[in-house]
Amino acid sequence: xxxxxxxxxxxxxxxxxxxxxxSFETRWYEQRKHDLTVSCLPRPRYRSAFEPGCSxxxxxxxxxxxxxxxxxxxxxxAPVATARKRLSDQAHVRVEQMRVPEEWPAAVDGPFDLVVxxxxxxxxxxxxxxxxITRAVESLEPGGALVAVHWRPAVAEHxxxxxxxxxxLGARDGLAxxxxxxxxxxxxxxxxxxPPPARSVAQVEGLW
Numbered sequence: 001x002x003x004x005x006x007x008x009x010x011x012x013x014x015x016x017x018x019x020x021x022x023s024f025e026t027r028w029y030e031q032r033k034h035d036l037t038v039s040c041l042p043r044p045r046y047r048s049a050f051e052p053g054c055s056x057x058x059x060x061x062x063x064x065x066x067x068x069x070x071x072x073x074x075x076x077x078a079p080v081a082t083a084r085k086r087l088s089d090q091a092h093v094r095v096e097q098m099r100v101p102e103e104w105p106a107a108v109d110g111p112f113d114l115v116v117x118x119x120x121x122x123x124x125x126x127x128x129x130x131x132x133i134t135r136a137v138e139s140l141e142p143g144g145a146l147v148a149v150h151w152r153p154a155v156a157e158h159x160x161x162x163x164x165x166x167x168x169l170g171a172r173d174g175l176a177x178x179x180x181x182x183x184x185x186x187x188x189x190x191x192x193x194x195p196p197p198a199r200s201v202a203q204v205e206g207l208w
Contacts, residue, residue: 005158008075008099008122015078024058033186037118037149038062040179041188042201046114050139052100052132053120057083064093071109073098101132104139111141114198117148121165129160129168137174140193146175149188162171162187 015020020080036090037059046067052182054072056079070093078122083095095197098105101124104193121129138144146167151164170177175199179190192198202208 004157005125005128005146010157011074012078015076019078019082022055024056026112030058033149033188034059034062036148036181036188037116038066040147040181040188041079041114042145042178042192042204043113046145048110048112049114049116050105050109050112051116051118052098053118055079055081055119056085057086057095057102059116060093060095061086061090061117063114064090067114068092068096070123071096071105073100073105075116075195076100082120094143101135111144112139113141113144114178115140115144117146117150119150121148121169122150122155122160122187129165133172137193142193143196144147144193146191146193147189148191149186150197151186152184 022030048069049063049067050132051060051063051070051072055075057072060072062081064087072083073096073108073156074083077097080095080097087093087095117136120176121132122130142147148166150165154161166189169175169189169191174193175191176194177189177191178198181188
């Protein structure tokens with residue numbers, strides 16, 4: 001099968017039909033998933049975080065409570081405008097329109113101690129996903145966290161399944177998986193950039 005990627009026009013059409021096409025604001029499934037994502041963060045607070053594919057900012061608003069500085073980006077103009085409005089009272093949050101992974105934050109924005117890939121990796125062909133993972137890992141400081149969460153069932157507009165995205169992340173040199181949450185609907189993994197050696201939350205707090 002010829003490699004491909006979900007075209008940018010797909011997202012423009014989705015947001016033209018509805019401000020919140022995936023019902024982030026109203027579905028308990030989405031609210032619970034976002035709460036689980038933030039609960040899995042291994043540190044209580046992060047210095048500088050990056051969230052590509054932020055959509056309307058539903059997860060962004062939760063991440064903002066745990067970050068001193070947060071950059072959130074999306075490929076489509078409509079959700080960027082919605083996310084900016086939602087987070088307008090959060091001076092430490094910046095929302096920009098950006099086409100990742102071809103575009104990536106400038107060096108002045110990083111390195112990050114947290115990168116969140118939420119419902120993003122399955123839109124890319126092999127080359128695009130490889131570049132996304134490479135840039136995410138390279139922009140992490142040593143010991144920084146990469147959190148990935150992806151829908152598992154097949155979707156016609158997705159280039160690949162969420163399971164494949166997480167397999168590729170798990171096989172990447174420089175990442176160590178420290179948490180894994182699996183449900184029929186989605187996968188949630190936490191990776192730390194190594195070295196230094198990955199340590200659990202309890203280890204960091206000296207409990208063993």
